[in-house]
Amino acid sequence: MPKLSNLLNEKTNLPVALYSSEQVYAMEQAWFAQGHDSFGLMKQAAWQMAQQIEQLYARKCLHTNVSNNNQSNYVETQERRVSVWVGNGNNGGDGWLVAYYLQQAGWRVQVITVGFAHCDFEINDVTETADVSSAPTDAIKALKIALSADCNYQRFEDHLNELNNYRKASLQADIYIDALFGIGLNRAPEGIYKQAIHAFNQSVRQKYALAVAVDVPSGLVASTGEVFDQIAILADVTLCLIARKFGLHTKDGADYSGEVLDIPLIPYETVSYRQSCQSQDMNKLAPVAMLLTAAHSFNARRQNSYKGSYGHVLVIGGNRVNGSQGMGGAAILSASSAMATGTGKITVACHDAFHGAILTSLPDAMTIDLHDVEGVKHLIESASIIAIGMGLGRDEKAKAIFISYVEAAMANEKPMVIDADGLYHLASLQADNHNLISELREYSMEHQVCLTPHSGEAANLLNKKISEVERDRLAAIKQCAETYGGDWVLKGAGSLVLEQRSGWKNIYVCGVGNAGMATAGMGDVLSGVTAGLLAQQDLEAEMRSLHQAVVIHGLAGDTLVNQTSSCDKRTLLVGQRGLQAQDMPAAVRHVMQLGIFT
Numbered sequence: 001m002p003k004l005s006n007l008l009n010e011k012t013n014l015p016v017a018l019y020s021s022e023q024v025y026a027m028e029q030a031w032f033a034q035g036h037d038s039f040g041l042m043k044q045a046a047w048q049m050a051q052q053i054e055q056l057y058a059r060k061c062l063h064t065n066v067s068n069n070n071q072s073n074y075v076e077t078q079e080r081r082v083s084v085w086v087g088n089g090n091n092g093g094d095g096w097l098v099a100y101y102l103q104q105a106g107w108r109v110q111v112i113t114v115g116f117a118h119c120d121f122e123i124n125d126v127t128e129t130a131d132v133s134s135a136p137t138d139a140i141k142a143l144k145i146a147l148s149a150d151c152n153y154q155r156f157e158d159h160l161n162e163l164n165n166y167r168k169a170s171l172q173a174d175i176y177i178d179a180l181f182g183i184g185l186n187r188a189p190e191g192i193y194k195q196a197i198h199a200f201n202q203s204v205r206q207k208y209a210l211a212v213a214v215d216v217p218s219g220l221v222a223s224t225g226e227v228f229d230q231i232a233i234l235a236d237v238t239l240c241l242i243a244r245k246f247g248l249h250t251k252d253g254a255d256y257s258g259e260v261l262d263i264p265l266i267p268y269e270t271v272s273y274r275q276s277c278q279s280q281d282m283n284k285l286a287p288v289a290m291l292l293t294a295a296h297s298f299n300a301r302r303q304n305s306y307k308g309s310y311g312h313v314l315v316i317g318g319n320r321v322n323g324s325q326g327m328g329g330a331a332i333l334s335a336s337s338a339m340a341t342g343t344g345k346i347t348v349a350c351h352d353a354f355h356g357a358i359l360t361s362l363p364d365a366m367t368i369d370l371h372d373v374e375g376v377k378h379l380i381e382s383a384s385i386i387a388i389g390m391g392l393g394r395d396e397k398a399k400a401i402f403i404s405y406v407e408a409a410m411a412n413e414k415p416m417v418i419d420a421d422g423l424y425h426l427a428s429l430q431a432d433n434h435n436l437i438s439e440l441r442e443y444s445m446e447h448q449v450c451l452t453p454h455s456g457e458a459a460n461l462l463n464k465k466i467s468e469v470e471r472d473r474l475a476a477i478k479q480c481a482e483t484y485g486g487d488w489v490l491k492g493a494g495s496l497v498l499e500q501r502s503g504w505k506n507i508y509v510c511g512v513g514n515a516g517m518a519t520a521g522m523g524d525v526l527s528g529v530t531a532g533l534l535a536q537q538d539l540e541a542e543m544r545s546l547h548q549a550v551v552i553h554g555l556a557g558d559t560l561v562n563q564t565s566s567c568d569k570r571t572l573l574v575g576q577r578g579l580q581a582q583d584m585p586a587a588v589r590h591v592m593q594l595g596i597f598t
């Protein structure tokens with residue numbers, strides 16, 4: 001089934017507020033405390049989702065017709081079939097009501113239940129219940145409404161031993177709706193649930209159908225983006241209820257959620273709603289992060305300027321340690337990416353074995369021997385910023401020069417970007433209880449220090465396992481910032497950015513970038529983009545921020561990958577497979593010129 005991204009056009013350039021599951025529960029509770037009815041909210045949610053599903057179906061058909069070059073009015077003439085998979089929480093309740101509304105609208109509906117006993121389907125009158133303690137839950141009310149309207153249902157369990165029977169009994173649907181688990185998922189789906197998720201995904205694939213998740217794809221943890229054991233619904237579209245969940249956009253989120261469409265329901269962002277809530281409730285409702293899909297536009301340069309107006313980046317890395325591989329490429333990638341952002345001057349302090357290579361690939365750059373300590377320190381005095389660590393090496397000699405250059409940068413009040421082997425040395429200095437760690441933390445309160453680990457480097461810095469960092473990336477980046485001070489990127493799918501010194505006070509999630517960027521050297525490119533932007537004093541604060549650098553880097557990667565859809569067959573294409581870090585500086589330069597910004 002082709003992705004609908006081109007058709008839905010739901011992306012705006014504004015940052016989107018992201019929330020945890022706990023916050024969404026708190027929003028609901030505050031809403032109910034104001035006298036609003038919880039079942040009313042569920043009905044509204046289901047009604048709006050049914051409307052969205054009608055539109056998704058129409059677009060799916062339009063897409064099918066366009067791609068088949070067929071002018072028929074497919075939407076009007078075909079029977080519309082939907083298979084709704086429900087669990088027994090409120091997410092399942094939403095599913096029952098969506099099934100009901102779609103049936104009312106003329107769809108052929110089949111509900112597949114998971115985790116229900118036969119007796120759960122006995123219908124009593126749900127509308128009048130005097131005894132509040134035995135009142136049916138919203139999910140049961142929803143089930144009973146659907147059954148009263150004769151919605152067809154099958155228990156998934158009844159077909160487990162006889163898959164052929166299941167295939168015969170199950171509807172060949174155009175749309176599969178996942179309402180197994182929403183934000184209430186609190187452990188890995190096992191047994192029957194694991195099998196149901198697998199069967200759902202298989203049915204969608206076999207029938208080229210559209211998979212629509214209610215609120216969150218089942219199996220994805222809405223607050224963290226974690227999927228236990230890779231068992232989750234692979235949705236084409238997620239209809240996100242009430243507020244956008246953080247976990248839809250980081251880690252596994254993007255792979256499982258597909259397009260995310262909002263169904264807001266509660267006016268939690270309005271002043272009147274906030275004023276009517278208890279203040280302690282509202283404090284809890286500040287977004288955990290903001291999703292960024294666009295960069296800030298750059299101001300024009302002054303005509304009366306020269307190279308010195310745009311900063312001097314000193315890249316320190318690219319070492320050759322005895323007995324190990326050379327890493328000159330890291331320094332070249334970082335320097336050429338800094339240059340591509342428009343910085344005025346670059347010097348690369350690297351092992352002298354790589355000076356020839358640097359002059360060949362980047363003749364604009366100046367070079368100095370990495371091990372010429374006095375010479376490099378002298379350059380630190382005049383540079384606008386240092387970017388240190390890319391291919392620096394991990395031996396004791398590299399550690400000693402790292403300490404010496406970071407101390408020199410602090411003595412000269414220079415901003416810094418610390419990446420790769422620089423982060424390795426920081427972790428080791430933290431373990432040694434070295435003074436540099438506390439000095440750097442204090443320094444970072446008044447000066448810009450950007451640290452850019454991926455999960456492996458963050459795990460090393462926090463003395464944790466990578467899996468622990470990955471389980472809760474938000475907690476990990478906060479802990480890095482608390483331990484070491486400074487501004488942080490936790491790289492990966494949906495990179496996180498935390499800028500504690502700035503007035504922005506936000507954690508950002510980068511909503512651009514792609515898996516083609518999972519290749520060696522991409523982090524070096526990011527360090528260069530960051531240093532290059534920071535060096536340009538003519539730019540306003542947000543334009544030369546760490547979050548801006550991360551977005552420019554992601555947009556550059558997307559620009560290369562998106563060539564595939566728009567170019568004709570004679571153009572040399574770059575897609576996700578084979579995308580190289582060395583392709584990036586040209587793409588960074590391209591992105592710097594575009595008018596696609598907020």
Ligand SMILES: NC(=O)C1=CN([C@@H]2O[C@H](COP(=O)(O)OP(=O)(O)OC[C@H]3O[C@@H](n4cnc5c(N)ncnc54)[C@H](OP(=O)(O)O)[C@@H]3O)[C@@H](O)[C@H]2O)[C@@H](O)CC1
Pocket residue numbers: 028038039041042045087088089090091092094138180181182183184185186187188189190193214215216241
């Ligand atoms: N309240 C409202 O008005 C509105 C709510 N809305 C909807 O409610 C959804 C949240 O509903 P929810 O809180 O009932 O949680 P939900 O995701 O259905 O699952 C909880 C159930 O699953 C179970 N369970 C968990 N993990 C499991 C596992 N791995 N394997 C097996 N079982 C597992 C868990 O079991 P337990 O932990 O109790 O043993 C419990 O029974 C939300 O996403 C939105 O769709 C909207 O309609 C807007 C209005």
Ligand SMILES: Nc1ncnc2c1ncn2[C@@H]1O[C@H](COP(=O)(O)OP(=O)(O)O)[C@@H](O)[C@H]1O
Pocket residue numbers: 420453454491492493494495512513514515516517518519520521522523524525526553
């Ligand atoms: N799947 C992905 N989606 C988005 N961005 C990615 C993805 N994989 C990698 N990247 C980005 O590419 C860069 C890779 O950096 P890193 O792992 O440090 O590479 P290296 O150390 O080889 O230079 C990071 O900025 C990261 O966020």
